[in-house]
Amino acid sequence: MPKISVSDLKPGMVLAKPLARGNMVILGEGTVLNEAWISRLDDMNVEHVYIDGPSEQPVSKEQALRDLEARFRNVIDMPHMRALNNLVKNHIESLYGR
Amino acid sequence: MADKIDAKTIRSKVEQINTLPTVPGTLKRISRTLEKPRISLDELGKIISNDPALTTKILKMVNSASYGFPGRISSVSHATMLLGLNVIKGLLLGVSVFELMEKTMTGLWEHSMACAMASRIIAQKKGLKEPEEVSVCGLLHDIGKTILMLQYSEIFQKAMQEAENNGITIYESESRHFSATHAEAGQWLLQKWHFPPTLVDTIQYHHQPTLSKNSPMETAIVHVADVLVRAKGLGFAGDHVVPELNSAAWDMVSLSEDDIMEILSDLEDGAQAAREET
Known part of the structure; x- marks a missing residue:
């Protein structure tokens, strides 16, 4: 589950971990991101989110x-x-x- | 080969660890506190709370993936309530030895953190009452390596080199130079710091889990966790080969294939989180 910078997010990516501000969950785990969500994350100054999929590995x-x-x-x-x-x-x- | 260093000398060197100039001040202070035969949870909490750096480190640990409360513990008093004296004592020792671990053997801390996590997951699967205590045992199981490396740097380096050259484990190559291994070194230190026998056993016997009288299950768990972490290749514990799983301990812990896959994948997530943090 790679951690991705909001500027690199693409529509269709799926959140691997819920996104929370304080105690409040804003987007749940499994949310499929669209253009609107992504720009709102950017507006909220969120820097990174966790996305479903294989993480980058240190070796081949x-x-x-x-x-x-x-x-x-x-x-x-x-x-x-x-x-x-x-x-x-x-x-x-x-x-x-x- | 030169004469082996006898166990008695090693023991006294282990027990004098806080007189070493290279040992950080925090560890010396903590070690003086832990050497008192009776210390209350409250006292321990105060010591941590009065030290902002220590507070940060402890809270970071209890909120990490190795323990079962990700992001939920915000104060030392909350942590002491949830985790109890032995766990807090162990964590205190863990975080204050961390610096030494990374300095003396790069990768030992990563290995130890992964063992802490695997030990907790297995303890939970087996329905043990205090999975966090078992986790602390996983965290501290190799503490003896740090001490041997500090007190006998040259010989220990040589032992590591021999392990590398001959493709054997550090445990095997240690015993060619020392009459006591890192397992005993850890045992002596924890005894000096008044850890309960159930915890001491897991450190002392993590390579010979069937010898544990006080906590056979916990010791088997730490042994299995150690081998799983090495099998996955996380961190560095002084050698590059996976030791044999003790079959009695393996049977006692009796993990299913699904259990093992789940643990490996949790370890991966933990390692990933640690990598992203740095």
């Missing part, structure tokens, strides 16, 4: 998967560790969208 997917295999190299023969390795692999793949 290929690198992340290579690092994963390297981390597990001593324990990969143990069935429960192999199972954990597979789950983490699925998790990493999910972070890169598709």
Whole structure:
């Protein structure tokens, strides 16, 4: 769920976290943003919002998967560790969208 | 290889930690307070409230994703009410050691915060009464590494280098140089600061969870949380390899595949939030 600057918002993006001012929620989680909402956010001096979708990752997917295999190299023969390795692999793949 | 440093010497070095010039003033002050055998929650709250920097740090921690109250705790007295003496004591220690952790081993704080979060989530899933206490155990489980690094910088660096070169864990390579590991170093420190045995056990036995008598479940949780965070590759705990999950502890905690996926994804969100903050 990336945090996006209001100036970079595009209509159709979906809020991943409710937007609140103090204790009041202004827009709920799951709101699909349109032009009007976006310009109003700008008028209210909101700087960033959280948007649904994969976040930017510090390394490439290929690198992340290579690092994963390297981390597990001593324990990969143990069935429960192999199972954990597979789950983490699925998790990493999910972070890169598709 | 040179002679191993004996456990007794390590213990006395650990206990003299506040005499080190490199230890920040806040930690020295806090350590003097925690060394008193009895301290009330009220006293502890006052100490924090009287220190604006400490107040900010504590409130930031309790409102972070590692604890279960995102953005909801606005005062120290509210925090002490909700979390209780052991958690506040642990957090106080955590935030005052933070600086040292980052200075002595970059990435150790990120590893510790992620462990705190994973420990809390697992404790909640298992229906434990005090998930925040387990979280503090996750936060402090590697505190011994900071101390060994401070007191025995050269040897500990060498141990880290050997872990790297030989593809072993820092726990394994530590034991080639020291007669006690970071787990015991952490244990001695927490005992000196009068943490209850249930918390001390989780630190002392996080690599041998089946040895815990006082809190087997909590210790198993911290052990599992540590391995999950390493499996995901968050932060740096002194080595680059995932250790084996203790199968008895793993069975005891018994997480489903969905549980694990959920924890990994929560850890990702926590790490993301931390990254965006800096």
